[in-house]
Amino acid sequence: MTSSHSIPRLPNRVIGTAGHVDHGKSTLVKALTGIDPDRLAEEKAREMTIDLGFAWFSLPNGQTIGVVDVPGHRDFIENMLAGIGGIDAVLFVIAADEGVMPQTREHLAIIDLLGIKNGLIVLTKIDTLGGDAELLNLLEDEIHQTVAPTSLADAPLIAVSALTGEGMPNLLNAITEMIHDLPARLGGTVPRLPIDRVFTMSGFGTVVTGTLIGGIFKQGDEVEQQPGGQRGRIRGLQSYRQTVDAALPGSRTAINVSGIEKNDLQRGCVLSRPGAVVASTLIDVRFRHLPDASRSLKHNAEVKVFVGTAETTGRVRLLTHDDLPPGEEAWIQLKLDAPIAAVEGDRFIVRYPSPGETIGGGVIVDPHPGDKWKRFQDDVIERLRLRAQGTPAQRLAQAADTPEPLKLAALKQRTDFDNSTFNAAVSAALAENLLIEFSDGTFLAYARWEVLVRALHNALEQFHQTSRLKGGMPREELRSRLGIKQNSLNVLLETVSDIAYDGRFVRRADHVIRFSTTEQSAVDRLMAQIQASPFSPPSWGDAAALVGEDVLYALIELGDIVQVSQDVIFSRGVFDEMVSGISAMLDKFGSVSASQVRDRFSTSRKYAIAFLEYLDTLGITRREGDARVRGARTHGKP
Numbered sequence: 001m002t003s004s005h006s007i008p009r010l011p012n013r014v015i016g017t018a019g020h021v022d023h024g025k026s027t028l029v030k031a032l033t034g035i036d037p038d039r040l041a042e043e044k045a046r047e048m049t050i051d052l053g054f055a056w057f058s059l060p061n062g063q064t065i066g067v068v069d070v071p072g073h074r075d076f077i078e079n080m081l082a083g084i085g086g087i088d089a090v091l092f093v094i095a096a097d098e099g100v101m102p103q104t105r106e107h108l109a110i111i112d113l114l115g116i117k118n119g120l121i122v123l124t125k126i127d128t129l130g131g132d133a134e135l136l137n138l139l140e141d142e143i144h145q146t147v148a149p150t151s152l153a154d155a156p157l158i159a160v161s162a163l164t165g166e167g168m169p170n171l172l173n174a175i176t177e178m179i180h181d182l183p184a185r186l187g188g189t190v191p192r193l194p195i196d197r198v199f200t201m202s203g204f205g206t207v208v209t210g211t212l213i214g215g216i217f218k219q220g221d222e223v224e225q226q227p228g229g230q231r232g233r234i235r236g237l238q239s240y241r242q243t244v245d246a247a248l249p250g251s252r253t254a255i256n257v258s259g260i261e262k263n264d265l266q267r268g269c270v271l272s273r274p275g276a277v278v279a280s281t282l283i284d285v286r287f288r289h290l291p292d293a294s295r296s297l298k299h300n301a302e303v304k305v306f307v308g309t310a311e312t313t314g315r316v317r318l319l320t321h322d323d324l325p326p327g328e329e330a331w332i333q334l335k336l337d338a339p340i341a342a343v344e345g346d347r348f349i350v351r352y353p354s355p356g357e358t359i360g361g362g363v364i365v366d367p368h369p370g371d372k373w374k375r376f377q378d379d380v381i382e383r384l385r386l387r388a389q390g391t392p393a394q395r396l397a398q399a400a401d402t403p404e405p406l407k408l409a410a411l412k413q414r415t416d417f418d419n420s421t422f423n424a425a426v427s428a429a430l431a432e433n434l435l436i437e438f439s440d441g442t443f444l445a446y447a448r449w450e451v452l453v454r455a456l457h458n459a460l461e462q463f464h465q466t467s468r469l470k471g472g473m474p475r476e477e478l479r480s481r482l483g484i485k486q487n488s489l490n491v492l493l494e495t496v497s498d499i500a501y502d503g504r505f506v507r508r509a510d511h512v513i514r515f516s517t518t519e520q521s522a523v524d525r526l527m528a529q530i531q532a533s534p535f536s537p538p539s540w541g542d543a544a545a546l547v548g549e550d551v552l553y554a555l556i557e558l559g560d561i562v563q564v565s566q567d568v569i570f571s572r573g574v575f576d577e578m579v580s581g582i583s584a585m586l587d588k589f590g591s592v593s594a595s596q597v598r599d600r601f602s603t604s605r606k607y608a609i610a611f612l613e614y615l616d617t618l619g620i621t622r623r624e625g626d627a628r629v630r631g632a633r634t635h636g637k638p
Contacts, residue, residue: 012251019093086211113361227279232259268310279339405442472505
């Protein structure tokens with residue numbers, strides 16, 4: 001890692017090989033690149049690829065193309081799966097001396113399941129045909145029939161001999177044209193490196209390699225590996241043995257990482273930004289069962305699952321079937337035995353563990369469903385369908401269907417849309433009433449907001465029915481009933497027009513406290529007693545005995561009665577009169593005593609002291625020795 005190079009102008013691309021064992025994949029790679037991808041001594045001794053091999057070459061325009069060479073033997077199909085998922089295009093290799101073979105078909109099925117649509121069919125070893133044009137035509141017809149129902153149906157066929165060089169210029173031209181026509185890579189803006197190799201390099205420490213997807217990694221970036229969550233930092237970057245300051249998505253990348261032990265890193269781990277990717281043992285997927293699978297897929301069947309460079313065992317949870325016949329598709333949930341770090345849109349492959357058989361695959365719809373779904377539930381299936389097939393606005397709204405409103409950055413992270421797609425989706429979702437924005441700049445799915453508003457109305461309705469003599473429901477009680485945080489309740493209340501609220505209580509806007517005829521008669525008797533002796537009114541206990549505690553509390557809430565101590569109450573009019581009288585006394589004398597208040601209002605010392613102590617709590621008066629002086633407030637209601 002000596003010389004440093006800036007980010008290349010042309011996009012990085014990686015192609016991979018696929019095909020039956022001994023059909024000349026590695027020989028073809030060596031002829032294209034000058035690099036022998038078989039790096040293990042055992043591979044050279046057996047003349048057979050066992051593990052992933054890597055090479056690269058430059059197109060005539062200077063663009064560097066990475067090559068992942070995969071094993072073709074059925075015993076090493078799982079190594080093949082670790083390398084084929086991150087490629088942009090495939091060189092699908094078929095030898096002229098054997099034609100279509102079992103691993104030809106299995107590799108082709110895997111390519112189709114992974115959605116790899118760009119590729120070339122390379123008919124190798126044409127030197128073995130001895131120039132027999134008729135035999136070549138028959139081979140080409142067989143190949144076209146084989147690939148017809150797959151994603152490589154329209155792939156050009158190039159006949160070559162890596163041994164003699166025949167057709168190799170045509171192959172290079174075809175690769176150049178294919179690379180030029182490749183669409184831009186998808187996968188969001190967050191860099192992810194599914195690790196396919198881990199080793200120690202003298203003088204540098206731990207090095208991991210893989211095909212970078214998503215976004216850019218730069219020297220010095222903090223990284224996190226999943227599963228596990230250990231964090232480290234990028235000490236250095238290489239791409240095709242050249243030291244670079246930054247690695248672009250689509251490039252074969254080697255990262256010298258510090259701060260993470262080598263033993264914590266292995267094939268199948270993913271390096272990304274801290275918190276950007278979280279591993280899971282439960283994933284929702286759209287699954288396609290291969291037509292030539294040996295048997296129906298049963299609910300709870302044990303399978304092997306391959307995502308990126310990772311593999312683990314797990315159980316199949318069929319959400320719409322008791323068993324799934326070959327050739328059909330279904331929504332399923334995979335319960336994994338070990339966590340896998342994946343994101344929405346990642347492709348996966350499923351195999352039976354023993355005897356080994358590739359049976360299907362598809363696309364991850366939700367890498368974090370959170371819980372097991374009940375089977376045969378229409379709402380669950382609709383949720384998955386929208387997540388997989390909905391418009392960006394619909395998918396954004398689904399991402400915002402959370403217990404609490406989300407800030408814009410958090411919402412963007414849940415979608416991983418690029419900036420322009422995200423901004424357009426937000427605007428569309430707001431315009432289509434799929435999303436609601438609150439006053440604090442947070443967002444929530446409109447459907448979730450409607451659910452909360454219905455729950456709010458139901459809670460208030462029930463409260464008013466069971467507590468008709470209370471003016472409103474305590475905010476904390478309402479918050480607890482809705483299961484949201486206080487700030488979320490605050491912004492929610494601002495969006496509902498038919499309710500009223502203050503700092504402590506929430507009520508329907510049309511709710512008023514109404515007494516029954518019997519209750520009103522009792523209230524009238526109480527108010528008459530108070531009027532008969534306004535400054536020495538009935539005690540709390542006597543008043544409650546007359547009208548009932550609920551009615552008395554209602555009178556206090558309505559403001560008709562003021563409770564100044566545990567046992568002392570006054571009517572609102574008398575209370576206001578006493579406040580004005582004491583204020584005048586303070587203006588005249590500067591202070592006032594309990595005895596002066598007693599004499600001024602012809603009451604008892606009990607009532608005078610209770611009243612003054614209550615004014616102290618309101619800040620209207622302040623005690624100094626045995627007297628009261630004016631407090632911070634000159635007036636006010638309790």
